[in-house]
Amino acid sequence: ELKVEQNPLFLSMQEGKNYTIYCNYSTTSDRLYWYRQDPGKSLESLFVLLSNGAVKQEGRLMASLDTKARLSTLHITAAVHDLSATYFCALGKFYFGSGTKLNVKP
Amino acid sequence: NAGVTQTPKFRILKIGQSMTLQCTQDMNHNYMYWYRQDPGMGLKLIYYSVGAGITDKGEVPNGYNVSRSTTEDFPLRLELAAPSQTSVYFCASEGEPSTDTQYFGPGTRLTVL
Numbered sequence: 001e002l003k004v005e006q007n008p009l010f011l012s013m014q015e016g017k018n019y020t021i022y023c024n025y026s027t028t029s030d031r032l033y034w035y036r037q038d039p040g041k042s043l044e045s046l047f048v049l050l051s052n053g054a055v056k057q058e059g060r061l062m063a064s065l066d067t068k069a070r071l072s073t074l075h076i077t078a079a080v081h082d083l084s085a086t087y088f089c090a091l092g093k094f095y096f097g098s099g100t101k102l103n104v105k106p
Numbered sequence: 107n108a109g110v111t112q113t114p115k116f117r118i119l120k121i122g123q124s125m126t127l128q129c130t131q132d133m134n135h136n137y138m139y140w141y142r143q144d145p146g147m148g149l150k151l152i153y154y155s156v157g158a159g160i161t162d163k164g165e166v167p168n169g170y171n172v173s174r175s176t177t178e179d180f181p182l183r184l185e186l187a188a189p190s191q192t193s194v195y196f197c198a199s200e201g202e203p204s205t206d207t208q209y210f211g212p213g214t215r216l217t218v219l
Contacts, residue, residue: 004148033208041212042196042210042211042212042213043149043196043198043210044210045207045208045209045210088148088149090148090149093139093151093154093208094151094164094165095151095165096148096149096150097148098146098147098148099146099147099148
């Protein structure tokens with residue numbers, strides 16, 4: 001059974017701190033996606049990672065992919081309140097993780 | 107340029123009723139997707155299409171049907187609605203999966219009572 005597992009599921013952090021969200025998956029794939037969803041809103045595409053060692057950065061968010069370990073990470077640098085949202089990883093377009101709900105406290 | 111639009115925004119159905127969720131994109135994208143999102147969960151792919159006239163099943167297609175007669179429109183049909191279909195439905199589109207951004211519609215919140 002294909003699984004995409006994110007951890008932690010909930011993350012409460014202070015502004016200015018760094019943290020990492022992990023996305024483990026159970027089968028090989030050539031594409032790993034990250035999305036953001038604000039409460040009650042639709043999804044916004046953040047990153048697509050296409051190959052082993054791929055790294056993408058946008059502002060305070062950096063995503064990386066290790067296909068050998070079947071692991072992707074989303075690293076948050078010096079968090080700000082505006083980053084509070086739920087973050088999803090997805091394998092291809094088919095299989096989504098359950099999401100990590102991030103709350104950045106001022 | 108409206109992006110991806112979905113109608114209706116909200117709908118309440120009785121068990122056994124049918125309805126069509128509409129999805130339209132004005133970006134000339136070939137790829138379109140229908141997902142459902144249950145409370146506190148990630149998205150599950152229902153159906154997708156790689157171009158007009160071509161559709162395929164996703165992870166949870168049972169109880170749904172789709173058609174893609176034009177590039178712009180990708181309606182999702184619910185036949186014989188059941189309480190298990192209570193969910194938020196998102197439509198999405200993209201040009202090329204490897205290089206383009208996937209754009210999502212605002213969603214349709216469906217309740218089946």
